[in-house]
Amino acid sequence: MTATHTTNPAQDFVDREPAHQITWVDPVTGAHGYLVVHTLVGGIATGGTRMRPGCTISEVGDLARGMATKTAAFGLPVGGAKGGVDFDPKDPRAFGVLTRFFTEMRPWLDGRWVTAEDLGVTQQLIDDVFAEVGLSQSFHAAISRSPQPEETLARVQAGLEVMTDDGYPLGDVIGGYGVAEACLGAAEGFGWAIPETTIAIQGVGTMGGGAAWYLHEAGARVTAVADARGTLCDPAGLDVPALLDLRDEYGEIDRTRVPAHVQQLPREAIVGIAADIFVPAAVSYAIREDNVDAVAARVVVEAANAATTWGAEDALVARGVVVVPDFIANAGAAAWAWWLLQGQVGCDPQDSFDRLSAEMRAKVAVLAERWICDRIPMRQSGFALASSNLHALEGAQIVIP
Template sequence: MSKSAVIDHTQRDPWSIAQEQFGIAADRLHLDPNMRAILAECQRELTVHFPVRMADGAVKVFTGYRIQHNTTRGPGKGGIRYHPSVTLNEVKALAMWMTWKCAVVGIPYGGAKGGVVCDPKMMSQQQLETLTRRYTTEIALLIGPERDIPAPDVNTNAQTMAWIMDTYSMHQGYTALAVVTGKPLSIGGSEGRNEATARGAVYTIIEAAKHLGLDLEGARVVVQGFGNAGSFSAKLMHELGGKVIGVSDTSGGIFNPRGFDPNKVDAYKRETGSVVGFPGTEKVTNAELLELDCDILIPAA
């Protein structure tokens, strides 16, 4: 294949990628054609449009999705993300991947996912609460402790889950704590939930390092993304003796070949809104960050 004919996989449709991956796995498993046809599509796809009054008094209509890929093994399980680039096909792909994740680890849940097309960085806390409660009302016909259980994802957190739980409970007429996971500890959340995604990634890195004969003490680590998963991954690798030399967020990246303390970077980001500008580091673009010379690259954007 000529260079001009090489496919840029970063621009591919997520749903087509998920279906292609499933096709490869189904071929290797010699999956029954009937089962293959069932699992190749999502069971339910809900698109909702709902109004939210913005700070200037204008009403803006937002679009949201909740997808259930397959609930044969149990209630749907999957996060809800808030991001300007959310699309129906992205959410469908993520729901399919949740089905496989739950099945692989042997827990009695199916795959689901949700999202709202919005930019939470441009919204006040009050607007985010209103958006979340309206979105919850719209998808309430699909979710529930025995039907579909949302969780935090990109740009959503324990507070978001608390709003969802409270709104759903008001519609039901009783407190339904089990409608979401990732809640605050005070209303039934689980210890360690915030860093769970990152810890799972780091456990994998530890095992991979053993296989490769890589000493994590002093290993150079680069982390793409410094949200929940990325920041905790960087902190955990730092605790293991890794040398975090580069991290990034949506505004860009930072680099120091001698390494830096990701806990201090996290504090700096909370104060300024970005990792860019952290003292003692050089600014790099998000593209340049991925090309930094390192031993371990963690894609967590």
């Protein structure tokens, strides 16, 4: 994906060269790792670390740009970055590879880069590796700036251990909750009744599964979900909680226990399911020039980073299909983490849900209004918001209580 999107008014933001790019080669396995810091605000940036075979510096750069846009769009006083390692996370050597990568990145992790889980890397693995390299927690770069770092660490750890009323760690579900709120905000913005709004979701992992759960709870009709094994569809609405209970450790649904009335279709069929909203929540570039014509939804809500190539998005916009961009729709986890660091949310999960709901719906409402009134694509409006906020934030000092 290149920065030539024809509908982007904040070109200075998109075309901005990364502040730093680092390539690392593992001396043991030969695996390549990358750190791209797109922007620094107050001398610090945030962004997860992913591990997958075939990960490239171009991919990491795109994701770092997306993270910078995400933090700026939500007015967070921190820049955007991303780490990536080209290695199979299921390989038994993965822990060692990630440990050596973070050891090499130690100067950044000590004070300038806050990282967390991403594709192929769980937060538990991140924390285990941080312990191995002698760092307290993956928010270390921010916590070390606090005048009372031990108290701040204790507060952050308490927040990360909060459980929801449903019995899930808040940090595991807040991102999916934010995506659900983006969907509900889009439905509200376009005047659709929530119980009549149909939604298809690609991916039932942390993000897609969480979004499906909270959309079901809100009364929306999730009619299709897809995992690595295929697409499951029921136009009357799927029993989302029951299906999520059938997932294995890899996030795949046990087909032997799926009700007989649920249609089982190929994995790629999810893109063409007729629904009000399509949520690509699995992989980057799920909607491309070669499959964009199959999209049958009225709105695409990007739960996965870079879920739509810009060429495909231009084709969707030309057809009148609205795209809620990733840096808005999936910003929930990043925003929540920073609110937690700054002491703006605590151990009551409802406070976190309420704040994210209010901020997400308000932003989507503004983008929807600009589309309805002036046919300004949501990405264009979102980039303009991020660019304006970033210019205001760049001289800010980071305050961690």
